[in-house]
Amino acid sequence: MNKIGNYRFVAEPFHVDFTGRLTLGVLGNHLLNCAGFHATERGFGMATLNEDNYTWVLSRLAIEMDEMPRQYEDFSVQTWVENVYRLFTDRNFAVVDKDGRRIGYARSVWAMINMSTRRPVDLLEMHGGSITDYICDEPCPIEKPSRIKVKSTETACTLRARYSDIDVNGHVNSIRYIEHILDLFPLDFYRTRRVRRFEIAYVAESYYGDLLSFYIDEEEDGRYAVEIRKKGTEGEEPVCRASVTFV
């Protein structure tokens, strides 16, 4: 079986923003679905794992786009495994436009956990390490996810996690954080610029009813660092950190 998965999509009307381009949240959703399809087809997908009481957990995601597909345009997503370590695996993506041109890339980092203990699993031991058979040296010419730090102590916005934020695991879903973070910026940002790179590191889960506070630092070259925190028993604790670069 080919090491690279290839999946076709079309940019649907409710999946584009006011500029008529696919939203980053929807693209992120497609990427994570492709990760699932690719893994399932090769015997290490969620459904198989769930039976064995294991699940994949997304740790980091970085997306960098030269441009976004326009409304009604076909595009496809390619995905492959770049590396497998004991506790993490790197999965990369390329986004290919209707003419076969690569218009962007993404990198993701995943861990596998035991759902009873919530402890990470040794990937090199899972299924005799067979996941390593799919390692592939396809190029992914974007930077790896970086370490994001936010200094601001002033809340830019707060919101309470609601019904539509919650996924089947009872957590605020990974894509909703992306949408909420992009909603921090005024519409004019998107009118005159576009998001060139978006990265996010998932630190802890949040749940229905959690009050999420958003902190934001403006950095150089159109880059913004964002941290989402939730109220915990001992003050606020980080839920995720993101970096958004506008060009």
Next chain:
Amino acid sequence: MNKIGNYRFVAEPFHVDFTGRLTLGVLGNHLLNCAGFHATERGFGMATLNEDNYTWVLSRLAIEMDEMPRQYEDFSVQTWVENVYRLFTDRNFAVVDKDGRRIGYARSVWAMINMSTRRPVDLLEMHGGSITDYICDEPCPIEKPSRIKVKSTETACTLRARYSDIDVNGHVNSIRYIEHILDLFPLDFYRTRRVRRFEIAYVAESYYGDLLSFYIDEEEDGRYAVEIRKKGTEGEEPVCRASVTFV
């Protein structure tokens, strides 16, 4: 060409709620896409119309479900034109589960407008009334959209329309209203009950930055009436009205 369009889907992981069932917002999105596919295949879709400076406007939508597809399940949507009047057309839908069983239906009412004048178009005159060739008497055994009235004068919630709410026409998109309305109800509602019927009537457009106020009346038999209003130059004006029935 067959009068009934048929389109296949799968319930993706980020498209199900915490109970593992497809969300109503995503189903609504699929329905509206199917309306678009069906119309386009028959020569009266958005793209064709846009060239002629016309566009479809969704006026009402009612969805009634016996059950929702589960995560990873295949399902399909059938759609057809029930009636064409001078200013409106009725389009119906059936949702078919993986075993070919109809698990729900939807009704929608559309107008066509001239994009320059924003005035409605006479559908019986458009393209020589050729849309009437597709009228079909397939049964749709759910009630037509009703007239919804909200008496409450107390705001249940307010929110400001943000980047992710806005579609390519610069309006808050039809699906986002559905999601915001369902977010009015606590998670426990969805744990112990489910939405049997959802209807919405779109009254006026809202835009980026608009402050949307939500008013809600509890009626009988698990039914709630919701109105969204926006601040206008002369006080608040209605944007849309919905009725949500839990069973």
